[in-house]
Amino acid sequence: xxxSTSLVWGVAGTGPPDETATLIDxxxxxxxxxxxxxYDQYSGVIYRLxxxxxxxxxxxxxxxxxxxxxxxxxxxxxxxxxxxxxTWLYRIAVSRCHNKRxxxxxxxxxxxxxxxxxxxxxxxxxxxxxxxxxxxQRAVWAAVVELSPKLREVAILRxxxxxxxxxxxxxxxxxxxxxxxRMRLAHKALREQLSELV
Amino acid sequence: MGIEAMELQSDDIAxxxxxxxxxxLGLLSxxxxxxVESHAQQCPACREAIRRERQxxxxxxxxxxxxxxxxxxxxxxxxxxxxxxxxxxxxLYRQLAPLTALAVLLVVVLLAQTGGLGRSAxxxxxxxxxxxxxxxR
Numbered sequence: 001x002x003x004s005t006s007l008v009w010g011v012a013g014t015g016p017p018d019e020t021a022t023l024i025d026x027x028x029x030x031x032x033x034x035x036x037x038x039y040d041q042y043s044g045v046i047y048r049l050x051x052x053x054x055x056x057x058x059x060x061x062x063x064x065x066x067x068x069x070x071x072x073x074x075x076x077x078x079x080x081x082x083x084x085x086x087t088w089l090y091r092i093a094v095s096r097c098h099n100k101r102x103x104x105x106x107x108x109x110x111x112x113x114x115x116x117x118x119x120x121x122x123x124x125x126x127x128x129x130x131x132x133x134x135x136x137q138r139a140v141w142a143a144v145v146e147l148s149p150k151l152r153e154v155a156i157l158r159x160x161x162x163x164x165x166x167x168x169x170x171x172x173x174x175x176x177x178x179x180x181x182r183m184r185l186a187h188k189a190l191r192e193q194l195s196e197l198v
Numbered sequence: 199m200g201i202e203a204m205e206l207q208s209d210d211i212a213x214x215x216x217x218x219x220x221x222x223l224g225l226l227s228x229x230x231x232x233x234v235e236s237h238a239q240q241c242p243a244c245r246e247a248i249r250r251e252r253q254x255x256x257x258x259x260x261x262x263x264x265x266x267x268x269x270x271x272x273x274x275x276x277x278x279x280x281x282x283x284x285x286x287x288x289x290l291y292r293q294l295a296p297l298t299a300l301a302v303l304l305v306v307v308l309l310a311q312t313g314g315l316g317r318s319a320x321x322x323x324x325x326x327x328x329x330x331x332x333x334x335r
Binding site for chain 1: 219220222223224225250251253254255257258259260261262263264265266267268269272273274276277278280292
């Protein structure tokens, strides 16, 4: 299934759970085409998640590759009774995004700054896709980028990933109540930033 | 609409407004959500407030879809090589691992209960330490 058709299934662009479960079974049985299908189904979502958190194409691509290599290697450890595949995959990707941000900023920032600061690719030219954004999308994206990393990751997982607060907590390793309060703050900040649009 | 009814509606709006962001974010209890919904059915101002709050989510989703879009064909280039199927023998070992562990545990427990392992170990230690005496004449 390619990315465009997978978007039919919802916000996060992932397939129905039964289809994913079948794909995972086929992967574990050693069917190589199933790995390709599983990647095609989820790669667009994971790339967008990583890009939204890191704002660098190269970093997002590395996170995407690392995440899938790890997920494929550990696929036999995935337990559908504990979490949805999407949540499991998000957790792998978000953890890699955190590592990337930490490695990039560790030499020049104190630990306290680490939580609030992040790299911004201000010098690189925008990709063609971003150049094609309309004015409204540009303004919304700027508001999303303005959020602190902690608020942004919750907002992306909720609005784009379509996760519940319990799942967000699971992905980020925080209590669901913390996810809820961060979401309130993120939503409030976005409302203020986008007051002219809504 | 009478003055009393207008005041009542105004009170309801004042009460419902602070709940609207949490309602849209799915943070209210089922009971609170129902109250907001039933109020919004009667109140155009609150319906409009709910629409605006929901629009934020839609805008963010559309913006992420568009701004974080991977370059055409790039995802396929980044696809990791599919993993080879584990050899049949390894698959069999993996499937039998719990049974093997159970069998080992059972043997250890049996040996411990019968004292077989301990006794033979003690005996060999005893004989090892015993000095060799020359035969009596």
